[in-house]
Amino acid sequence: MKKEEIELIKDGKRLDGRGFEELRPIKIEVGVLKRADGSCYFELGDNKVIAAVYGPREMHPRHFQDAKMAVIKYRYNMAPFSVDDRKRPGPDRRSVEISKVSREALDPVIIKEYYPKTAIDVYVEVLQSDAGTRTAGINAASVALAAAGIPMKDLVSSVAVGKINGEVVLDLNAVEDNYGEGDMPVAMVARTNTITMLQMDGRFSQEEFERGLKLAATACSKIYELQRTALLERYSESIGEGEA
Amino acid sequence: MEKERRIVVPGDFLGTSEEFTPGTGVYDEKGNIYASLTGGVSISDKRVIEVIPKVETPPTPEEGDVVIGRIEDIRDTLAVVSIACVKGKEKREIAASTQGIIHISNIKSGYVTEVQHEFSYLDVVKAKVIDAKTLRLSTEDKDLGVIKAICARCKGDLKRKGNVLACERCKRVEVRKISEDYGKGLV
Numbered sequence: 001m002k003k004e005e006i007e008l009i010k011d012g013k014r015l016d017g018r019g020f021e022e023l024r025p026i027k028i029e030v031g032v033l034k035r036a037d038g039s040c041y042f043e044l045g046d047n048k049v050i051a052a053v054y055g056p057r058e059m060h061p062r063h064f065q066d067a068k069m070a071v072i073k074y075r076y077n078m079a080p081f082s083v084d085d086r087k088r089p090g091p092d093r094r095s096v097e098i099s100k101v102s103r104e105a106l107d108p109v110i111i112k113e114y115y116p117k118t119a120i121d122v123y124v125e126v127l128q129s130d131a132g133t134r135t136a137g138i139n140a141a142s143v144a145l146a147a148a149g150i151p152m153k154d155l156v157s158s159v160a161v162g163k164i165n166g167e168v169v170l171d172l173n174a175v176e177d178n179y180g181e182g183d184m185p186v187a188m189v190a191r192t193n194t195i196t197m198l199q200m201d202g203r204f205s206q207e208e209f210e211r212g213l214k215l216a217a218t219a220c221s222k223i224y225e226l227q228r229t230a231l232l233e234r235y236s237e238s239i240g241e242g243e244a
Numbered sequence: 245m246e247k248e249r250r251i252v253v254p255g256d257f258l259g260t261s262e263e264f265t266p267g268t269g270v271y272d273e274k275g276n277i278y279a280s281l282t283g284g285v286s287i288s289d290k291r292v293i294e295v296i297p298k299v300e301t302p303p304t305p306e307e308g309d310v311v312i313g314r315i316e317d318i319r320d321t322l323a324v325v326s327i328a329c330v331k332g333k334e335k336r337e338i339a340a341s342t343q344g345i346i347h348i349s350n351i352k353s354g355y356v357t358e359v360q361h362e363f364s365y366l367d368v369v370k371a372k373v374i375d376a377k378t379l380r381l382s383t384e385d386k387d388l389g390v391i392k393a394i395c396a397r398c399k400g401d402l403k404r405k406g407n408v409l410a411c412e413r414c415k416r417v418e419v420r421k422i423s424e425d426y427g428k429g430l431v
Contacts, residue, residue: 037300037302037336038299054337055302055337055339056302056339056340057337057338057339058337058338058340058341058342065341070339109254109255111271111280115302115304115339115340116340116341117340117341118339118340118341146253146254146281146282146299147282147299148299148300148302149281149282149297149299149300149301149302150302151254151269151271151280151281152254152255152280152281153254153255153271153273153278153280154254154255154278155253155254155255189255191255227253228253231253231282232251232253235251235282235283235298235299236251
């Protein structure tokens, strides 16, 4: 597969005017869905995702129950209108894979043993996409889980790094993703620097990989702070009442 | 009870296990205590550290809780109840298995020869949890027992007539372990 070369870096800046180590603007809103047990709306540049958490509730069918702990069900779904060309609705190879890795990214922080025989449903809907939706989805899901009162060891933060025109940069947008040389989504627990998801597409040298990982780690700490602030703001004054 | 003004989110460091005993809403990892819920920190006189959640937490049936459910199956010595909600925690789905069991010995204080004499399929019952882990229920108290039942013959509503239930449509009379709240719609 041959891709046409286009200039993604001009005068040391990226096409959208960002520096190499700059994140897109982030907006987090907690408790946006009335009927979900916990929910979160997350914007990362032009990515708009919404995460809803239901449960823990009884697992059906029963043979999927785990007698010792809760089972996490994660569904990543892109809305048909989330991309330029209409996306055929429903799960496909890509979204099934993303659901799996995202579930495994959140799995280690959730204290599942408190709720045996139950399922925790996490639904992530991508309303608008501009590369990096799985990372936005994980960030949103992590906040939504905390808002649902599910016991967790920590929050998970996630960001992608990539390579464009031979440079390792943070948080690719759609153009950079399509015409760049590589993309590496990372999810980690910012406080302990524990990586819970690491994917890579394209070629990175060892130095580039290490540099990318370092970039991702600092960006995850920033995102963690934003997630934290969003939760604190939402729950500082309210007394558990009016939980959405 | 000393209460800190601080609000924490999951993963926030609270102290070490030398300083505090971990209570609810916290977890201990390598001697450090962290929050596992979003809420306010509270430290008791005995230095038990807890997070009092500001978020709604998943409800689980505890011992002594009153639950409402429907009779799903009747066996020789027990009735199987599908639990719909826990009293006082109706807002959310219960975060546990919803299958409860009332053993023949826990139906009422007197002697029960047959479970069928006290419960029938599809009865709505109010019961108390006597073992939260295995979800054993009891209907021994006066306010516990059947709160709604339908006629076995015509499926019409049963009305309470003294100590028995009578069908208004077909005049059939049935016996149950009736709660004193029968037919009131009260939980």
